[in-house]
Amino acid sequence: MELREVYLDYSATTPVKDEVLQEMLPFFSERYGNASSLYTPGLDAKRAIDHAREQVAQLINATPTEIFFTGGGSESDNWVLYGVAEKLKNKGNHIITTVEEHHAMLHTAEFLEKQGFQITYVGIDSDGRIDLDEFRNAFTDKTILASVMLVNNEIGTVHPIKELASIAKEKGVYFHTDAVQGLGNVPIDVVDMGIDFLSMSAHKIYGPKGVGALYVKKGIQLPSFIHGGAQEMGRRAGTENVPGIVGFGKAAELAKNNFDEHVKHCSQLRDYLADRIINEIPHSFINGTMEDRHPGNLNVTFEYIEGESILLLMDSRRVCVSTGSACSSKSLKPSHVLDALGVSDELIHGTVRFTVGDFTTKEDIDYVVENLKEVVAWLREVSPLGPYKGWK
Numbered sequence: 001m002e003l004r005e006v007y008l009d010y011s012a013t014t015p016v017k018d019e020v021l022q023e024m025l026p027f028f029s030e031r032y033g034n035a036s037s038l039y040t041p042g043l044d045a046k047r048a049i050d051h052a053r054e055q056v057a058q059l060i061n062a063t064p065t066e067i068f069f070t071g072g073g074s075e076s077d078n079w080v081l082y083g084v085a086e087k088l089k090n091k092g093n094h095i096i097t098t099v100e101e102h103h104a105m106l107h108t109a110e111f112l113e114k115q116g117f118q119i120t121y122v123g124i125d126s127d128g129r130i131d132l133d134e135f136r137n138a139f140t141d142k143t144i145l146a147s148v149m150l151v152n153n154e155i156g157t158v159h160p161i162k163e164l165a166s167i168a169k170e171k172g173v174y175f176h177t178d179a180v181q182g183l184g185n186v187p188i189d190v191v192d193m194g195i196d197f198l199s200m201s202a203h204k205i206y207g208p209k210g211v212g213a214l215y216v217k218k219g220i221q222l223p224s225f226i227h228g229g230a231q232e233m234g235r236r237a238g239t240e241n242v243p244g245i246v247g248f249g250k251a252a253e254l255a256k257n258n259f260d261e262h263v264k265h266c267s268q269l270r271d272y273l274a275d276r277i278i279n280e281i282p283h284s285f286i287n288g289t290m291e292d293r294h295p296g297n298l299n300v301t302f303e304y305i306e307g308e309s310i311l312l313l314m315d316s317r318r319v320c321v322s323t324g325s326a327c328s329s330k331s332l333k334p335s336h337v338l339d340a341l342g343v344s345d346e347l348i349h350g351t352v353r354f355t356v357g358d359f360t361t362k363e364d365i366d367y368v369v370e371n372l373k374e375v376v377a378w379l380r381e382v383s384p385l386g387p388y389k390g391w392k
Contacts, residue, residue: 024247055249092140105149
């Protein structure tokens with residue numbers, strides 16, 4: 001079989017689309033002004049940032065003044081947790097989140113616990129869904145923030161954010177969602193969904209790395225996370241990453257305009273990949289529900305072998321996949337998300353995440369499956385874990 005390069009890790013990062021790159025390039029050399037400067041090149045950079053702010057706002061039905069650019073989704077998550085904790089520390093010290101959040105949320109929550117805050121971690125069922133009653137019952141008179149990710153980064157489950165935000169509103173509590181994986185992949189309307197804060201990242205929607213944004217609902221005064229200047233309407237100091245912000249804006253515009261086509265393309269290829277794996281590779285199963293799922297996400301456990309071995313052998317065949325979220329793929333610790341699903345440690349270590357994107361083709365999927373069948377068969381042949389030998 002002729003080697004070909006196939007990238008199936010779009011949830012880790014996406015390639016920058018050419019339209020995005022072309023929009024960014026002038027701001028590295030020709031239009032290099034500092035947006036805080038009052039002369040013409042500076043004002044030109046300021047206008048470019050304002051335009052990007054409008055583009056990002058339109059993707060989630062926000063107003064431009066509700067969008068604050070950051071260094072990425074992790075910074076946005078941190079800003080919300082620290083900001084609300086500082087703002088409302090005299091009102092209460094209780095925060096609600098879930099066991100399956102990105103580590104940008106979980107590690108920050110752990111730090112706040114050391115500062116005396118109480119954190120409730122709501123669980124998920126075997127399909128990756130949140131129990132609305134458990135979430136509702138977690139609130140106390142000391143609760144100041146509830147945060148639930150829109151789409152899980154490992155198993156792709158889409159959560160009912162509108163219902164969760166409504167519960168928080170009934171309790172008089174701010175609601176935040178980490179929408180990094182959901183942006184451009186599921187419909188987002190911050191007004192209709194009742195969201196107070198929403199975290200975003202450009203490099204998940206074919207934009208550049210190192211730039212993200214935080215939506216802050218109009219009327220909420222969130223304390224500054226970075227001090228030292230008046231950038232971002234006085235809320236986030238530091239010279240703006242103008243090329244990155246411009247790229248984020250263009251990527252958001254493309255995501256909005258191509259949304260239906262993108263979802264259809266990715267979901268069809270994901271389902272095709274799922275059908276072939278389940279029907280052609282025995283002792284494999286999908287983690288999480290196939291309903292209400294990220295259109296490009298497929299998380300599969302292969303019994304009796306290790307996912308890390310699959311990843312390395314597939315890489316030798318020029319196929320890129322992941323053993324979990326990109327931020328924890330170098331860790332030997334079992335996935336906290338799969339653990340929350342009730343998957344055993346042994347099976348967690350045999351799990352691979354495949355995520356397709358706009359540049360994935362049916363031929364790519366066929367190439368991946370044919371190589372995957374050979375890799376899995378060989379690993380099971382040499383594995384001491386299988387109940388019998390002779391895997392083919």
